[in-house]
Amino acid sequence: MNLPTLPLPRFLRRAPESFLNREQIAQVHSGRRGFLAGALAAAAGGAAAQAGPASPPLPGDPNILNLPDHSKGLGQGVAARPYGLPSAWEKNLQRRQSPGLTRVTQSSVSFAPLQGLFGIITPSGLHFERHHQGWWDIDPDKHRLMINGSDERMLKRPMVFTMDELLRLPPVSRIHFIECGANTGMEWGNVAVPTVQYTHGMISCSEFTGVPLRTLLEMCGADLKRGKFVLAEGADGSSMTRTIPMSAVMSGEVLVAYGQNGEMLRPENGYPLRLVAPGLQGVSWIKYLRRIELGDMPYATKDETIHYVDLLPDGQHRQYSSIQEVKSVITSPSGGQVLLDKGFFNITGLAWSGRGKVRRVDVSVDGGNNWKPARLETPVLSKCLTRFNFDWRWDGRPALLMSRAVDETGHIQPTYAALRKVRGARSIYHNNAIQTWLVEASGEVKNVQIS
Numbered sequence: 001m002n003l004p005t006l007p008l009p010r011f012l013r014r015a016p017e018s019f020l021n022r023e024q025i026a027q028v029h030s031g032r033r034g035f036l037a038g039a040l041a042a043a044a045g046g047a048a049a050q051a052g053p054a055s056p057p058l059p060g061d062p063n064i065l066n067l068p069d070h071s072k073g074l075g076q077g078v079a080a081r082p083y084g085l086p087s088a089w090e091k092n093l094q095r096r097q098s099p100g101l102t103r104v105t106q107s108s109v110s111f112a113p114l115q116g117l118f119g120i121i122t123p124s125g126l127h128f129e130r131h132h133q134g135w136w137d138i139d140p141d142k143h144r145l146m147i148n149g150s151d152e153r154m155l156k157r158p159m160v161f162t163m164d165e166l167l168r169l170p171p172v173s174r175i176h177f178i179e180c181g182a183n184t185g186m187e188w189g190n191v192a193v194p195t196v197q198y199t200h201g202m203i204s205c206s207e208f209t210g211v212p213l214r215t216l217l218e219m220c221g222a223d224l225k226r227g228k229f230v231l232a233e234g235a236d237g238s239s240m241t242r243t244i245p246m247s248a249v250m251s252g253e254v255l256v257a258y259g260q261n262g263e264m265l266r267p268e269n270g271y272p273l274r275l276v277a278p279g280l281q282g283v284s285w286i287k288y289l290r291r292i293e294l295g296d297m298p299y300a301t302k303d304e305t306i307h308y309v310d311l312l313p314d315g316q317h318r319q320y321s322s323i324q325e326v327k328s329v330i331t332s333p334s335g336g337q338v339l340l341d342k343g344f345f346n347i348t349g350l351a352w353s354g355r356g357k358v359r360r361v362d363v364s365v366d367g368g369n370n371w372k373p374a375r376l377e378t379p380v381l382s383k384c385l386t387r388f389n390f391d392w393r394w395d396g397r398p399a400l401l402m403s404r405a406v407d408e409t410g411h412i413q414p415t416y417a418a419l420r421k422v423r424g425a426r427s428i429y430h431n432n433a434i435q436t437w438l439v440e441a442s443g444e445v446k447n448v449q450i451s
């Protein structure tokens with residue numbers, strides 16, 4: 001490993017809500033003190049800066065060491081906040097919506113702030129949101145899950161489960177990513193948005209806890225040979241319904257889940273019950289799950305004929321392309337961040353594949369002419385985010401940063417040119433192309449497409 005020589009270069013890591021303007025960048029570079037402090041204080045919601053003593057302290061004065069208040073007084077007591085919250089200094093780290101993307105917030109999306117996250121787990125409060133008809137906080141005592149078959153031979157004993165009944169069954173917990181099929185969708189034609197939060201923020205990763213759907217089907221006397229597909233249906237106003245192939249269910253991976261990162265699901269993510277369908281696009285992960293039906297053919301519901309179909313160059317739509325293919329992105333440095341000095345930087349990012357484990361991630365700092373393998377952080381799990389790191393010494397000249405993932409099945413993340421050759425440029429969904437960030441000589445990082 002290529003260890004940095006201290007001191008480390010300055011780096012404006014906190015990607016602002018929108019781009020810094022030219023004047024702000026100039027201020028950063030002229031090293032005008034106070035800009036960073038000002039920016040950080042603003043990010044912390046204007047938390048007051050600590051003021052030093054007005055006149056120099058005299059010997060014997062208890063203020064001689066100029067200790068901050070937190071080193072002299074009593075802090076706050078336990079359980080001042082029965083449910084903990086992030087530091088007030090971290091207020092800039094938020095999920096954000098893209099203004100103007102949708103007409104109403106109930107049928108919209110908020111993006112996870114990937115530029116500010118570490119490791120692979122998305123804190124539940126920052127998990128991206130995608131609702132078709134708004135979110136609800138449903139009373140778990142009233143919620144029910146019905147399991148039935150398309151006919152009696154398909155499933156002998158249709159059952160209705162309460163939450164208590166589901167919680168009595170032996171659970172499994174597994175860490176998986178969920179990515180909306182529309183993630184990076186705005187980038188098909190051209191560069192559309194400034195930061196990684198908006199290009200790739202419709203992905204999150206959690207430990208989910210629940211009961212394998214296969215177990216529940218077996219309890220109901222399902223014919224697991226004749227059953228080829230299940231229909232999963234949500235209890236919100238959109239009655240979101242999606243067809244899931246039984247091959248995914250039979251592997252035991254598909255869960256009827258109530259837990260997320262050690263506690264019950266958050267309402268925005270489907271409380272009290274959601275389907276967890278590892279590797280499949282987000283829309284298959286039905287929230288507020290109220291019904292599962294076992295059948296022998298795809299259901300072709302409104303949600304799978306209009307949405308999440310891929311418009312191909314010849315004008316036809318491809319349906320049921322639900323596996324999230326191998327993909328990666330550098331999350332830092334990324335669009336909207338500013339490198340304030342030359343020197344060592346840790347390039348870091350996330351890689352994932354809906355087909356299994358990530359085998360390798362290569363990084364290029366020269367627009368794809370040369371590639372070197374990144375270090376994968378453990379754990380590397382199947383259908384889960386994998387964190388990668390890469391040592392880089394910035395020489396102050398413009399650079400083009402890219403990452404390219406390969407999964408255990410040998411699938412390689414394509415360039416935009418390769419992807420568009422097959423898929424055209426008018427699609428919305430399933431864009432897994434290689435992302436490029438341009439580092440300008442000024443240190444500003446921008447979203448670009450070079451191929």
Ligand SMILES: Nc1nc2c(c(=O)[nH]1)N[C@H]1C(S)=C(S)[C@@H](COP(=O)(O)O)O[C@H]1N2
Binds near residue numbers: 129132233281289
């Ligand atoms: N019932 C219901 N389930 C749903 C949706 C919805 O609107 N209603 N949205 C789907 C879509 S398109 C996605 S990408 C994921 C988003 O899950 P999240 O909001 O927990 O991130 O939920 C899916 N499940």
Ligand SMILES: [Mo]
Binds near residue numbers: 179180182282283
């Ligand atoms: Mo989605």
